[in-house]
Amino acid sequence: MSNKADKLHNQAIKEQQKRIRPGECQKYVRMVLDAGLLRIPLGQQLISQLNNTDLKYEIRSLPASNCIIWERNVGQQTFVAGSAGLEDAWRMERQVLRLFSESDFQRSLKDQNLACIGPKLHDAFPMPNSQFTVVLPRLRHGKHNNEANALIELQLLQQLHVEQLAQPQDQELLALLQRYTKAIAETPYKQQRQAILGSFKKYLANDNKQCVRVDQGNGYGRLWQQHLNRLPLVTLEVAESIISQYPCPKRLLEHFSNDPNAIQTLADIKIRRGNGPQPLQSERRIGNVLSSKLYTLYNARDPNTLI
Numbered sequence: 001m002s003n004k005a006d007k008l009h010n011q012a013i014k015e016q017q018k019r020i021r022p023g024e025c026q027k028y029v030r031m032v033l034d035a036g037l038l039r040i041p042l043g044q045q046l047i048s049q050l051n052n053t054d055l056k057y058e059i060r061s062l063p064a065s066n067c068i069i070w071e072r073n074v075g076q077q078t079f080v081a082g083s084a085g086l087e088d089a090w091r092m093e094r095q096v097l098r099l100f101s102e103s104d105f106q107r108s109l110k111d112q113n114l115a116c117i118g119p120k121l122h123d124a125f126p127m128p129n130s131q132f133t134v135v136l137p138r139l140r141h142g143k144h145n146n147e148a149n150a151l152i153e154l155q156l157l158q159q160l161h162v163e164q165l166a167q168p169q170d171q172e173l174l175a176l177l178q179r180y181t182k183a184i185a186e187t188p189y190k191q192q193r194q195a196i197l198g199s200f201k202k203y204l205a206n207d208n209k210q211c212v213r214v215d216q217g218n219g220y221g222r223l224w225q226q227h228l229n230r231l232p233l234v235t236l237e238v239a240e241s242i243i244s245q246y247p248c249p250k251r252l253l254e255h256f257s258n259d260p261n262a263i264q265t266l267a268d269i270k271i272r273r274g275n276g277p278q279p280l281q282s283e284r285r286i287g288n289v290l291s292s293k294l295y296t297l298y299n300a301r302d303p304n305t306l307i
Contacts, residue, residue, distance in 0.1 A: 015075055020192070025185040028073040030056035030090070031177065036065040040101050045170035046177075053174070055181055063124035066104075068097040068177070070184050093184050096125050099173075100136040105147075114150050118158030131161065133180075135173065138164040224248060231297070233290045241271045241286065249298075256299055267291035 019028050037043025038059070043066070050057055062069065071090040098121060100108075108114050121132045134154055139147050154160045165172040212223040221243070228239040246252040256262045267288045293307050300307075 012075075019073070019075060020186075020188040022186055022189060025189060026054075026181060027056075028075075029093075029181060029185040030058060030071055030073075031181065032062065032069045032071055033057055033059050034062040034065055034067045035059055036061075037068075037099065040066070040099075042099070042101060042169055042173065046173055049170055049174045050177075053178070055178065064096075064098065064121055066099045067121075067124075068099065069093070069125070070095055070181065072185075092125075092127065094127055094130045095133070095180065095184055096121060096130055097133045097135055097177075097180070100134065102137045105136050109147060109150055114154065115158075117154065118160055121160075132159075133161040133163055135163045135165060135176065137169055138166050221247065231294075233293070237271050238286060238290070241269050242266075245269055252294075253298055256295055263288065263291045263295050266294065 018024055033043070033047070037046065047059075070093040072093060074089050074091050098117070108117070117134065118132070122130070125132075139151070151162050151164075155162055163176060165176070212219055212226050214220060214223055224247075225239050225243055227249075228234050228242060229236065234242075242252070246255060255265070259265055267286055267290075269286045270283045271286060272283055296305060297307055
């Protein structure tokens with residue numbers, strides 16, 4: 001029974017990882033548009049544009065008018081009263097976008113209602129750490145100082161992010177929603193990667209061609225070589241010569257601890273250069289300079305020691 005449970009658990013983990021993977025994650029995120037957007041021209045144009053994209057959306061009444069939120073499919077199914085069967089479960093994300101037409105913004109500015117935007121959004125969407133964005137047409141600089149000051153107050157006093165749409169507004173809004181949807185969809189994956197790379201494992205992560213992947217005990221030798229190659233004066237041939245005598249860092253550290261002539265012994269290791277016939281190969285020593293630097297690097301206890 002435990003094996004079956006473990007199998008189901010591992011399957012659920014794999015499915016969850018698939019859902020947050022870039023390239024797949026947007027399939028499990030949708031926008032929810034407030035029904036009030038159908039009553040304004042920009043909202044009507046937006047819906048027409050959305051029908052020509054791969055973005056998923058649905059329209060329903062939200063707690064605050066002219067808002068757009070995002071929901072994520074959590075990979076579970078729930079029973080919904082009045083439906084024929086099970087439906088996918090969706091969880092609301094923390095991002096909320098409030099769309100203003102130019103006339104709505106001017107009216108709110110005239111009636112001095114802009115100070116209420118933040119509190120109303122927080123009341124309508126009380127999820128902790130929610131992030132609110134106000135979207136409106138781009139202001140005409142030089143003619144509306146009151147409007148510019150009002151936008152600054154929205155950002156500084158109410159902690160609202162402000163986006164202004166250039167012409168054509170419907171295309172600018174669509175591009176904005178595409179960027180937001182992509183960023184929201186990829187957030188769990190990026191947070192997961194950040195948690196990994198924030199620890200010592202960042203040195204083992206296979207994020208680019210300069211890194212070494214270590215998996216189930218494989219790759220440590222390559223990682224040791226890569227580490228040595230990062231040091232000044234250590235070429236590929238030098239690293240290979242060191243590894244031939246000390247296959248892992250522990251062997252080198254033991255050599256430094258147990259051999260009173262460790263520096264000289266390391267300095268006398270020969271470096272073979274060239275892969276051709278023996279007469280075409282050349283040899284040289286690692287040398288006292290590099291040997292002393294390596295000894296200082298692996299034995300110094302003062303972090304400010306100069307190598």
